[in-house]
Amino acid sequence: MNFLEEKILHEGTIKAGNVLKIDSFLNHQIDIDIMRQLANEIKRRFKGKEVNKILTIEASGIAIATMLASMYDVPVVFAKKSETANSTDNKYVAHAYSFTHKTMNNVFVSKPYLQADDKVLIVDDFLADGQAMHALIDIVHQAGGAVVGLAVAVEKGQQNGGKLLRDEGYHLESIAIVESMDWETQTIKFRKQTKHVSDTYNLKLVDE
Amino acid sequence: MNFLEEKILHEGTIKAGNVLKIDSFLNHQIDIDIMRQLANEIKRRFKGKEVNKILTIEASGIAIATMLASMYDVPVVFAKKSETANSTDNKYVAHAYSFTHKTMNNVFVSKPYLQADDKVLIVDDFLADGQAMHALIDIVHQAGGAVVGLAVAVEKGQQNGGKLLRDEGYHLESIAIVESMDWETQTIKFRKQTKHVSDTYNLKLVDE
Numbered sequence: 196m197n198f199l200e201e202k203i204l205h206e207g208t209i210k211a212g213n214v215l216k217i218d219s220f221l222n223h224q225i226d227i228d229i230m231r232q233l234a235n236e237i238k239r240r241f242k243g244k245e246v247n248k249i250l251t252i253e254a255s256g257i258a259i260a261t262m263l264a265s266m267y268d269v270p271v272v273f274a275k276k277s278e279t280a281n282s283t284d285n286k287y288v289a290h291a292y293s294f295t296h297k298t299m300n301n302v303f304v305s306k307p308y309l310q311a312d313d314k315v316l317i318v319d320d321f322l323a324d325g326q327a328m329h330a331l332i333d334i335v336h337q338a339g340g341a342v343v344g345l346a347v348a349v350e351k352g353q354q355n356g357g358k359l360l361r362d363e364g365y366h367l368e369s370i371a372i373v374e375s376m377d378w379e380t381q382t383i384k385f386r387k388q389t390k391h392v393s394d395t396y397n398l399k400l401v402d403e
Numbered sequence: 404m405n406f407l408e409e410k411i412l413h414e415g416t417i418k419a420g421n422v423l424k425i426d427s428f429l430n431h432q433i434d435i436d437i438m439r440q441l442a443n444e445i446k447r448r449f450k451g452k453e454v455n456k457i458l459t460i461e462a463s464g465i466a467i468a469t470m471l472a473s474m475y476d477v478p479v480v481f482a483k484k485s486e487t488a489n490s491t492d493n494k495y496v497a498h499a500y501s502f503t504h505k506t507m508n509n510v511f512v513s514k515p516y517l518q519a520d521d522k523v524l525i526v527d528d529f530l531a532d533g534q535a536m537h538a539l540i541d542i543v544h545q546a547g548g549a550v551v552g553l554a555v556a557v558e559k560g561q562q563n564g565g566k567l568l569r570d571e572g573y574h575l576e577s578i579a580i581v582e583s584m585d586w587e588t589q590t591i592k593f594r595k596q597t598k599h600v601s602d603t604y605n606l607k608l609v610d611e
Contacts, residue, residue: 224516225465225479227472254461257433258479261469264435271433271466308432 198232199348199371200385209378213353221320221348225258233370234262237318237346240368244343246316248272248309250335252302252327255320259348263318272308274331276300287337289330302330304338311339322347322369325356332365349373352386406440407556407579408593417586421561429528429556430463441578442470445526445554448576452551454524456480456517458543460510460535463528467556471526480516482539484508495545497538510538512546519547530555530577533564540573557581560594 206219220226246267251260252274264271286303317331335342350357350369360367372386415425428434454475459468460482472479494511525539543550558565558577568575580594
């Protein structure tokens with residue numbers, strides 16, 4: 196069992212409707228040591244791949260993306276979900292249904308921040324139906340950039356997103372894959388990822 | 404001139420309606436080196452203060468908060484702006500008018516993530532009228548916690564938020580304070596902060 200699976204076992208709760216609540220360390224409160232380990236593990240799994248930009252989507256993805264970008268020393272771009280007073284028409288737009296919010300979202304990135312020579316690693320906290328991930332891929336392709344790979348903290352293996360993306364040929368790395376979970380018994384089963392035996396890391400960024 | 408003022412001069416644009424657009428490095432694309440320097444400078448300005456939690460608000464504040472939390476080695480909590488399918492009634496709620504979105508928002512934090520013994524440094528990207536900052540302060544007080552200080556990347560000194568918060572006795576640190584800006588001439592003037600002469604930093608987190 197890796198560090199993230201252990202953390203999910205200790206702190207996660209399963210809610211009715213196939214919702215895994217891990218907002219004590221990922222979606223609301225952010226455990227910085229878990230973020231570091233996630234970033235380290237994602238970078239390890241994409242070892243040797245050239246990456247010059249990290250793309251994510253607001254809001255929960257930003258923390259992982261920031262830690263990862265700090266390790267690669269490249270910029271983050273976070274796709275936005277709503278029009279703001281600051282926005283312009285100069286943007287790439289895609290559409291995604293949000294499993295969490297039960298709404299259809301416009302997802303957009305301003306054109307100057309994705310270029311044809313970008314080698315993009317796309318990162319998010321959760322992968323379920325893959326709607327957000329497909330929207331981000333679409334946006335990279337609109338810009339003419341290359342999708343180096345996809346990384347998520349938690350893949351919900353009961354849903355179709357991971358299978359679709361792998362069938363489409365993308366290099367997808369999910370640090371924990373939930374094979375099944377049961378609300379009544381509060382039990383969870385993770386998919387074995389024997390290729391990536393990753394025991395507890397304790398690497399730490401230093402600040403001085 | 405400090406690193407952030409220089410970056411604003413180089414990459415910022417002034418839009419009609421008193422909007423400073425710096426989404427090439429802070430609000431949409433995130434410049435990781437600027438984030439590191441912001442986090443270092445904020446930590447320096449609160450030197451000697453005990454902090455055990457960083458509080459921010461989604462979405463743009465999360466990147467700065469994550470870098471800062473990594474330096475303090477404490478958790479981030481980001482306040483949310485909308486109800487989600489994952490949320491419960493067990494939360495602290497405050498209200499804030501969004502200058503950017505022109506809407507009144509419910510801002511909330513789940514109760515387990517703020518406690519009476521928390522010493523909280525509140526961080527955000529922009530300070531204008533101080534609505535979001537006041538909502539975050541209100542939430543810390545609802546939890547019975549202590550507000551150690553307030554830190555923002557950019558304070559819009561023409562608006563009232565900074566003055567209000569200082570008059571209320573909070574220790575507010577703004578890395579850049581816009582004294583005035585002019586849309587037609589695209590000029591900007593920063594308030595002198597002689598107490599904090601901070602030339603270009605180039606500190607860097609290492610990942611191994």
